[in-house]
Amino acid sequence: MRHREQTDATNRDRTDGVSLLHRSAAPGEDHPVRGLDFASQDCLGLSTHPDIVATAADTLRRLGVRSVCAATEAGAPGLALALERRIADFLQMEEALLCPTGRAAAQAVIRGLVRPADHVVIDAAIRGSLREVSEIATDNLSPFRHLDAEHCRALLRAIRARDAENGILVVTESLSPLDSGTPDLAVLRALCDEYGATLLVDVSQDLGCLGEDGRGHLGLQDMLGRADLVTGSFSKSFASNGGFVATRTRAVTRCLRVGDAAAQTLSPIQIAVILKAFAIIDDAEGRERRARLMRNVLNLRTALRDRALAVCGEPCTSVSVEVGTGEPARLAAARLAERGLLADLAALAETGRLRLHVTAGHGDAEIARAAACVAEVLGEVFGEVFGEAPGKTRSAATGSSARSNLRAAA
Template sequence: MTLPDFHGQQPTGPQVDPEARPPASIFDKAARFFEPGGDWDKVHKADLYPFFRAIEVSEGTTATMNGQEVIMAGSNNYLGLTNDPRVKEAAKAAVDKYGTGCTGSRFLNGTLDLHLDLEERLATFLRKEACVLFSTGYMTNQGLIQAVAQRGDVIFSDKDNHACIIAGQQVSAAETVRYRHNDLDHLRTFLERISRERPEAGKIIATDGVFSMSGTLANVPGLVALADEFGAALFLDDAHSVGVIGDGGRGTASVFGLEAEVDLTSGTFSKSFSSLGGFAVGDQTVIEYVRHTASTHIFSASMPPSAVATVLACLDILEAEPERLDRLAEIADFMRDGFRSLGFDVWNSETPIIPVVVGEMYRAFAFWKDLLEAGVFTNAVIPPAVPPGQSLMRTSYMATHSDSELQRVLDAFEKVGLEHGIIAPGGVPGPAMQTNGTA
């Protein structure tokens, strides 16, 4: 390459002080995120990084990672249907008939008769007038809140709600107030204030039905009573509830017999329904309004036919084989009792989501790796997803786990828990947990 000849002259342009600080780049934050000596740099160098680990083969309750077979105790495949032959055949048949995708939004060219069939089936199953599908569960909640809560309205949101509800609050023009987790007295103070100061404001209470880290249920009876008293709508995100708990797997409200009292319920297909996508159910007028105003519905490509057919097949199995739900509940009770008898803190889990608290973040990463080497895959969860000093292994279970697999999970946790001082012999908390996990 030949450099230009300036004949001894300096090129024209702005003069730069060689000692001046270089201008900031919008990408500086990316460099700082992985800066040498920082948290993530240390975790990577110690080979403790637990995220984005590739699964080479998955057979449901087991998986292969780095050539090693492990028991999958960190999947949301609650009904164990991702590898069910009936489900896979339904997906293949849909590809043969419709192709691989719709190449457009539901609003335009992306509506198949399959989409309409699934919406009708879900509305009937969940005992609501209407249903609308979205391309992901995340987009469901984001679009739903953006559509129904607008300028002048107020969203009352549980502080432990999932990120997709928070995303909906951020894109909505409505005001958001966040009440302490499951603290209905705190919620009442906000409802009273807004009702007094802005009686004309539309109000919606938004909460997870089952909280994804703790495995606990929202206090639906209390929320229904407050919603009725203050004229607020009630919205439940049942991503971890439909196909998991309640009458026939109908979710959190059905646990309490209060389906009719909940105005909007959303869910996802990426868990019990072994697919991808999301839905919302409610009154016909409201759902049609959402269908025409939720940006994540109007401006996103629709669920591909194979995904829709998968959900329909899973729904068929859920309705025909309710014993899967019984087995899932039995497994959840067995594992909670097992962890507690070993001395682990599993918070107040009430579902197949069972957190196992191990304390400080680096210990959690080391604990995760030792579990993996012992043949068990779980999910390491650290702040801000959980409180400081309460990093945990998020375990979750499938109706298809065998008794022997469950016992192997408990055995591995016992071994690793003793090694790290999380538990001690005799089924009591270990020295590492004597300060509530902050040691």
């Protein structure tokens, strides 16, 4: 069940999310600015969890400091195998493959499966490694309108009308970092079945931190084990860098292990930390932290809307405020930092968005302060740039052999 827009003011106020925003002291100052951090993405607060810290320290004492290396050279190869099994079971997939980063995971799966004659049909809002490696792998790249399954269907139909032989990879994200939107994964699954395509879902934004069980939108949409390929990273919820590819077919994982992805894995400390994070995420404490996180998200979205600001997409860890164009967003981000609030900026061709990354550790007072600060700064910026308030006009901007490898993954 997806979360409704609601608030809960009954819990006691928390102040443990206030952090120091480090900068050079101005003349006459002898201390850093104290403010609010809404730019970090340790959304469950596991990076400072005592069990995580103890696990990292124990692994360090036993195995020492090691750089990213091959699994067999990592000092404890059983750790890597245990983590791969944990990922596969968590997602109800057949097997998983560890990668040094989320970017490396995208490169491993697309370079390993897509050949020049194949087709990639990708959500137009996807940027970064998934888009870049697709452009390198094949010239047959067809973006479909963001979250528009009917446009995806039209592209698949046109491709199959002229090419009945080569593979098609459909690429989407379970949660878009740009607008907090989520696709209808069941519809995309049905389209892939109809047109003989392979479905790849990247879960970097919601795995571990959304849904009662932490399975994100794959779990919320009853799609666990139904995508052909799942990629993701650990940095948002699992207190470590790193990435993975999970597959429904063991033969596909074996194919990927032959490539560059098999040459490097994570350090023993990273692997041990991620395993411990999985244990926390999958038990009662993980559910409590996700509930606290979602409560903060809903309260922030409500507080921003109460101030006539346009909030985008589904409730998730990143609360995006519609700005309308890139220039006001850049001005606002700088002024927010000057006032002690760190936020992220997503600038698109047609609009700009301020993103506030919410954590389970933020308190009610911090949520209220952040909303008030954003509204005040945007009011100033829009008054200077447009001569009007942000809520009146800017919200309108929201309306504006390859074949064998890919067929084996399907």
